[in-house]
Every structure is written in C-alpha cells, then in structure tokens.
Amino acid sequence: MAKTICLYFEIHQIIHLKRYRFFDIGRDHYYYDDFENERSINDIAERSYVPALKTLIDMAKEHGKNFKVALSISGVGFEQLEIHAPQVIDLLQELNNTGCVEFLCEPYSHGLASLGNEESFKDECMRMKAKIEEVFGQTPQIFRNSSLIYSDDIGAQVADMGFKGMLTEGAKHILGWKSPHFIYNCALNPDLKLLMRDYKFSDDICLRFNNAAWEEYPLFAETYTDWIANLPEDEEVINIFMELCALGIYQPLSSRILDFLRAIPKCAQERGISFATPSELCKNHKSVGAINVPYPISWVDEERDTSCWLGNQMQREAFNKLYSIAERVRICTDKRIKQDFDYLQASNNFRFMTTKNTSIGMNRGIYDGPYDAFTNYMNILGDFINRINALYPVDMDNEELNSLLTIIKNQDEEIDAMNRKIDKLQKELENYTQKSKSESKPTKKTTDKSAKTSTKKTAKK
16 A cells, blocks of 8 residues: 655744743742843744745745645744744745645644643643734644643543544554554544654654664665555554654754655655545544553653653652643733743743753753752742732632633633534535525526527527
C-alpha cells in the first residue's frame, strides 16, 4: 500500500520573565523582560522562521498538491510575532494562499491547563480556534496540545469541543508492540482519531541531522525516503512532527537542513510516497483501534510524560497555586489580568524549575538553577494573586462565586446555542437559495419545447 507522510511544525515563542524580587510585590505589576523578548524572537525569526517558511512556500509552489504541510502556532507566540516580527505572519499568509497548508488548533498559552483546569483549557482552545479562523480563514479540525500532552480524559475533552482528530506522541510504553504508522482513536470517544508521532523519523531531522558522531551522518533525502518506502507494506502513515525552530536553531542552516527538506517531496514522489494533512488522514483512513492512555504522555524527554513540568515539589506547588485562582480569572473582565494569566501559564515557566537530568541541554535564561526559577516565579505569582484577590477576595462567599460562575456558564451555553442556530439557519438559507435558482432556471427540455412551439406558430402564419 502507498505510504503517506504527514509533516507538521509547531511555532511557539516563550515570554521571558524579568528578575522580580520579593520587595517588588505590590509595587510592580509588570513582569516581563521586553528587551529579551524582542531580541530572542527577532533572532529566531531571522535564523529559523523566515528561511524555513520561505522554503516551505517554494516547496508548495514547486510541487503543488503533491506537497502538504500542517502548522500550529500558540496564541502567546502569535502576539509576539505581531509585535516584533510581523514578516513571519506575512509568510504564514503566503503559505496559506498556496492551499497546501492546514492550520491546527492548540492552547492559546502553550500551557498546562489540560492538566489543571478543564474550563480554562476549553477557553484557551476556543480562543485560539477563533484566532486561526480570523487570521487564516481556516476552521481547525485537528487539535495539538502543548508538547503533544495527551491522555484518555484530555482526548474526551477535545472530542467534546468538536475536533475530529488530535496529534500525540507514539510513546513506546503506550504503543507497546503496536506501530505509530496507523490511525488510532481515543479510548473514551472513538470519534476522535489519533495521529501518533514517529519519534525516530522526527528526531532524525530535528535532533540528529547535524551530529557528525551519528552513524547515519550525513543523512540524504534519498536515504531518508528509502527508509520510509521500506517500512512494512501495511504501515501507511508516517507522522513527522517537530518544532519549526528545529530548522535553523536545533539544526543550523549551515548543516544544509533546508536543502535536505526541499529534496524530500521529489524523492518521495519517485518512491510512490504522498503527502497529506492531518485532517485528510483522519477523513480517508479508518481507525485500527483504541489507544489506552490512562496517564498523560508528551513528546518531552526519554520518559515521554509530564515529569519535566510537574516532577518535583516546587513545580507542583507553583502549578497548584496558579490554577487555584483560575475560576476567579475566568470571571474577571480585566484584559491585562487575563493576558498575564496566559503568560504565566506557559509551560516553560515550569520547565525552568525541573531538577531532572536531561540528555538535551536546557537554557534557563536569567536563572542560575531550578530553585532560582521557582523563587522568581513565585514572587511574580504572589503579586498576581494579590491583584486577583483585590478584585475577588479570598473570603468571598463560595455561593457568590458559584453564582457568578453559573451565570458565565449559562451565558456560554446560550452563545453556543445561538451560534448553532445561526449555522443551521445559514445552511437552510443556502439550500433555499440553491433550490430557488434551480427552480427558476428553465430546463433544456422546456426551452427546446418552447422554441419548437414558437417555430410552429411562425410557420402557420
């Protein structure tokens, strides 16, 4: 059977926090290092995003429908691009205009809300979905959680939000003897299809490509596509997922990584290998069965779990403290507070606190170590919580808080119902318009008959 490559890239830019001391609490409500944010995003745009997107655009123009790619972008990353590197958004629009790209949805903050607060998670996803619709004119059908975090419960939530498919990691301890080269489905909702990342084929590009000590170095596109072509005949789907910054940052442009990428579609076509977007795969392939994932998995570290964010007591303390105010933030109408909550949720804030030894070096930025990262974050979080408590005091009656939440929930449900009603009426209007047009348009037989009658009358005269 023909093999199909699903190529996907993610764009996310972290928000750098500034050095914030205990004595700043209550006096300074601005938490960010603007200079570092501008410097880092311009650096990554110049070294990675711009050349990588130009290459993808060239590939789409050269190969047309024979090349497909999928992208997702976090909301906080999008905000930084809008401010500091709008040329990247212009290139995303140009790529979108080729018709060869599908935009996926992900949490707005690139945070861990799926592990902490179901309502916050849903709110983020819907905001990002609306952003993709507004900017690119696409309605995302497929979901990608932060760092491919997935569990049965998260899958069920994603399915309830209306998504048809979801990307996740083809972790060994989950798949066991099974292959990531098939479409699976959520154990709690079979309507949600799962695309499992092939970590070997993905990491060959994003982690090993420029490693001279690697036994396959140097890797050529012909060799790479031969590996795919030589997979067992029934293994049809090869999911190659990575961050876009792998092209230019993890693997420098001097390694000729973009030349390698550019050569893949032609080599694939010669071997009968096609490209497809995630939604095309979900539409055209049946699930071979459910995948049971009782505990969350991700694409990070050897363990492929959530221990890099929540593996020690400091991380869990910061995480629980942050989401303890999630309901109050949802009630709040202050845009600045909501934006701060997005930025404080970003997963890198917890990643900096890890005490794990990882095979890949980690840049902690301004922090000397995990304890320093924890202290700085908790100082900021302390000030943020004080601001929330000033609006909605800790001793606020639970009944009052629940009443406000109920009102918000009812309003959300009313809005959803109205949107569904509008969609239904629009479809009915379209059907009615088409029906009216077809009825008013004379058929060929009627026209011919009228013409003959007219001719006969003329002849009699």
